[in-house]
Amino acid sequence: MSLKNCPKCKRLFSPKPGHFICPECEKQDEQEFQKVREYLRKNRGADINVVSEETGVSTKKILKYLREGKLEVSEGMKDLIKCEKCGVSIRNGQFCRKCSEEVSKQFSSLLAVEQIEKNGPKMHIRK
Numbered sequence: 001m002s003l004k005n006c007p008k009c010k011r012l013f014s015p016k017p018g019h020f021i022c023p024e025c026e027k028q029d030e031q032e033f034q035k036v037r038e039y040l041r042k043n044r045g046a047d048i049n050v051v052s053e054e055t056g057v058s059t060k061k062i063l064k065y066l067r068e069g070k071l072e073v074s075e076g077m078k079d080l081i082k083c084e085k086c087g088v089s090i091r092n093g094q095f096c097r098k099c100s101e102e103v104s105k106q107f108s109s110l111l112a113v114e115q116i117e118k119n120g121p122k123m124h125i126r127k
């Protein structure tokens with residue numbers, strides 16, 4: 001396995017599939033996430049700026065958690081994130097329910113095409 005520099009701390013590490021930062025930074029990230037989640041559990045409806053100040057985690061990161069669906073927007077954060085397709089307010093993720101259904105349909109057909117392309121050349125080699 002090839003070594004990579006961690007984009008956060010520049011340390012060398014061997015990346016596992018789906019991991020882009022070193023285990024140390026990942027642990028730190030996880031701790032920050034837990035802090036935010038814990039804070040939100042105790043302070044429902046807190047404003048994102050307050051959450052960021054209280055936990056020391058940047059608003060950018062908190063937004064990222066929301067986009068990834070790890071956190072849900074609380075009452076005080078209403079209208080913070082919007083569906084990337086139709087602009088409706090959503091609580092987490094990238095799309096509203098309607099659009100995410102559409103996207104997942106498109107995505108699975110994309111995957112199917114990719115599968116065909118991937119399998120194509122192999123079949124040629126067999127010939």
Ligand SMILES: [Zn+2]
Pocket residue numbers: 006007008009010011021022023024025026
């Ligand atoms: Zn690192």
Ligand SMILES: [Zn+2]
Pocket residue numbers: 083084085086087088095096097098099100
């Ligand atoms: Zn939408």
